[in-house]
Amino acid sequence: MPFADIKLIATDVDGTLLNSRHELSPNFFPLFEQxxxxxxxxxxxxxxxxxxxxxxxxxxxxxxxxxxENGSYVVQQDEQVLVQALPPIVAMELLRKARQLPGVQAVLCGKRTAYIDYAAPCFLALISKYYEAIELVPDLLQVTNDEFLKVALWNEQGAETNILPHFEHLQGELQVTVSGLHWLDIAHGLASKGRALAVLQQQYSIAPAQTMVFGDYLNDLDMMHQARFSYAMANAHPEVKQAARYEAASNDDFGVAAVLEQVVASMNGE
Structure with a gap:
């Protein structure tokens, strides 16, 4: 593989860079340094x-x-590179619709913090894996004074079958993405990982031919089209495997780290 000219690497986290126990490969940080x-x-x-x-x-x-937030918010060295927020009225309409669906929990993802209604402790514990800043509020519809990056909806039985059918008609107007087995994310129509990657490529004058990406789920699909070296994990959704040019070992086998070892070796002339 001609890896020596790689200038930009982007990787998904859950199901990709992290194993199923949410652990990084022991080799990740040394590889990053190289x-x-x-x-x-x-x-x-x-x-x-x-x-x-x-x-x-x-x-x-x-x-x-x-x-x-699936490309809604891009930050480098504590400086905003991109903010693609939902209009507040749209965020509130999505929340109202979600309230009508049985078994669906909502997270209103603000730039400052994530908001949830006073909820069962089990849901708070669940989202704590993905959100560091969380605020419990009496009513999500009354939240103001923040920029809303997305509305994340969760269903224990599965997002693709139990949430997506109620919102997929909005695709195009908004970004409606199944981002995990239980999660559906709805964001601004221009918000996506692929577009965020394109912004970085333009900022650094890096071509898709010099770009490598890794992903496992449907929210990674448009990244696959933005890079010459596109890798789906062995555990990836079938659509991601179809879109990617290459396949890496599963996240539990630290497939990302294995490919990065090859990249580093190539750059070091090995």
């Missing part, structure tokens, strides 16, 4: 909240680009 030494721009691209990602990668946060 990539950084070779002037590779490294981005983590996730449906997770920026504050959560920054905490998870705290030791290298000043050298990572954070593509958070």
């Amino acid at each position: 990539l950084h030494a070779n002037k590779v721009v490294f981005a983590v691209a996730s449906g997770r909240q920026y504050h959560n990602l920054r905490q998870r990668f705290a030791t290298i946060a000043d050298r990572v680009v954070f593509i958070a």
Whole structure:
């Protein structure tokens, strides 16, 4: 593989960079240091909240680009690169619709914090994996004084069958994305990981031929079209595997790290 000219690497987090126990490969940070030494721009691209990602990668946060909330919010060195917020009236309409669906829980994802209605402790514990800043409020429809990056909806039986059919007619007008087995994310029509990646490519004058991406779920699909070196994990959704040019070992086998080892070796002339 001609990896020596790679200038930008973007990876999804859950189901991709992290294993099923939410652990990084023991080799990840040494590999990152070598990539950084070779002037590779490294981005983590996730449906997770920026504050959560920054905490998870705290030791290298000043050298990572954070593509958070599925591309709605991009931050580098604590500076905003891109904010693609939902109009507040649209966010409230989505929440009203979600309230009509049995078994659906909602997170209103603001730039400042994530908001949930006073909820069962189990749901709070669940979202704490993905959100560092969380505020419990009496009524999501009364939240103001923040920029709303997306509305995240959760259903225990599955998002693709139990939530998506109620919102997929909005696709095009909005970005409606199944981002995990239980999650549906709804964001501004221009908000996506792929568009965020395109913004970075333009900012750094990096071509798709010099870009590598990794992903496993439907919110990673448009990233696959933005990079010459597009990898679906072995555990990826079938549509992601179809869109990607290559396949990496599963997240539980630390497939991202295995490919990054090849990249580093290529850059070091090995």
